[in-house]
Amino acid sequence: MKLATLRDGTRDGALVVVSRDLARAVPASSVAPTLLAAMERWQEVEPRLRELHAALEAGQRPDAFAFDQEQAASPLPRTFQWLDGSCFKNHLRLMDLATGRPVEPAQNATQPLMYQGMSDDFYGPRGDIPLPREEDDIDFEGEVAIVVDETPMGVTPEDAKRHVRLVMIANDVSCRAFVKREIAIGFGWVHAKPSSTFSPVAATPDELGAAWDGRVRLPLQVTWNGKLFGRPDASQMSFSFYELIAHAAHTRKLAAGTIIGSGTVSNAEYHVVGSACIAERRSIETIERGKPVTDYLRFGDRVRMEMFDGDGRSLFGAIDNRIVRYARG
Numbered sequence: 001m002k003l004a005t006l007r008d009g010t011r012d013g014a015l016v017v018v019s020r021d022l023a024r025a026v027p028a029s030s031v032a033p034t035l036l037a038a039m040e041r042w043q044e045v046e047p048r049l050r051e052l053h054a055a056l057e058a059g060q061r062p063d064a065f066a067f068d069q070e071q072a073a074s075p076l077p078r079t080f081q082w083l084d085g086s087c088f089k090n091h092l093r094l095m096d097l098a099t100g101r102p103v104e105p106a107q108n109a110t111q112p113l114m115y116q117g118m119s120d121d122f123y124g125p126r127g128d129i130p131l132p133r134e135e136d137d138i139d140f141e142g143e144v145a146i147v148v149d150e151t152p153m154g155v156t157p158e159d160a161k162r163h164v165r166l167v168m169i170a171n172d173v174s175c176r177a178f179v180k181r182e183i184a185i186g187f188g189w190v191h192a193k194p195s196s197t198f199s200p201v202a203a204t205p206d207e208l209g210a211a212w213d214g215r216v217r218l219p220l221q222v223t224w225n226g227k228l229f230g231r232p233d234a235s236q237m238s239f240s241f242y243e244l245i246a247h248a249a250h251t252r253k254l255a256a257g258t259i260i261g262s263g264t265v266s267n268a269e270y271h272v273v274g275s276a277c278i279a280e281r282r283s284i285e286t287i288e289r290g291k292p293v294t295d296y297l298r299f300g301d302r303v304r305m306e307m308f309d310g311d312g313r314s315l316f317g318a319i320d321n322r323i324v325r326y327a328r329g
Helices: 035-040 042-057 089-099 157-163 176-185 205-211 241-248 278-289
Strands: 002-006 014-018 024-027 082-086 113-117 126-131 142-148 164-171 201-203 220-224 227-230 259-261 302-307 319-325
Touching: 002 035, 014 035, 014 042, 024 042, 035 042, 082 241, 089 278, 113 241, 142 220, 157 164, 157 241, 164 205, 164 241, 164 302, 164 319, 201 205, 241 259
Parallel strands: 082 259, 126 319
Antiparallel strands: 002 014, 002 201, 014 024, 082 113, 142 164, 142 259, 164 201, 220 227, 220 302, 302 319
16 A cells, blocks of 8 residues: 655645555545544554555546645655664765774664654655755765554564554755764754655555565665666665664654654665765765765755666655755745
């Protein structure tokens, strides 16, 4: 089952059920007005949403309409909690090598890194991302993310499996100039992590078939100004999403609608598949050339992210954003 949120002038948008080929949609307001409302009553509404999805696939919904990704908000335009990991040890290793930090702590870590980001206002998957200054070293980070229903404190990785309700992709927008300062002072992230953006569509894990086993075993394609930047495989995630849920819920329960991210998708074969963020490429350049060569994003640049199944079909639609200068109203 695939779900999306269409812009309708409200903060939370309108929930729709989307066909597998992303071509058609049907309103889901008779079941739940918004995706967040659906997440809070998931056990009750999931069967009814699946009935809508089955009828849509069978061509039995006269109220079906063409699904336009340009009209989609992030599946959850806002939610109670956004927890982002850094769960690809190759990415951490490259960043540490480039900065001269010891590599061993990241490589030998038995628990994932995770921070709590802002979740009150996500950017849409299409359109502009306004930011104040190019000098803040604007970066993209291609990730996989999940949405959970209400999850109890102390949940085990094994029990966490039943709390994963949706899967999507994400661009965790970053302002790298603030990273070093916020790490040094021990507070943050604040300035380093503005609003993120998510794919137009979120899918239940069964839609991924064999590509889902607590990780998404598919490449994430990232293009920058129309040129392929990277296509790293998300299967090399060092901790599964089940482990991330257990880590996040160690001292607190997770509210329904909590989003958990994988961190930047990264592969040991980066020379072949590329990277999913500029900072990683700059780290590789520093290691191999002695200094970074690739610049960060400039105003007017476009970033596109998409994930395809084994038959080349887009699973979640495409994130396609332009970076622009923020203009105060």
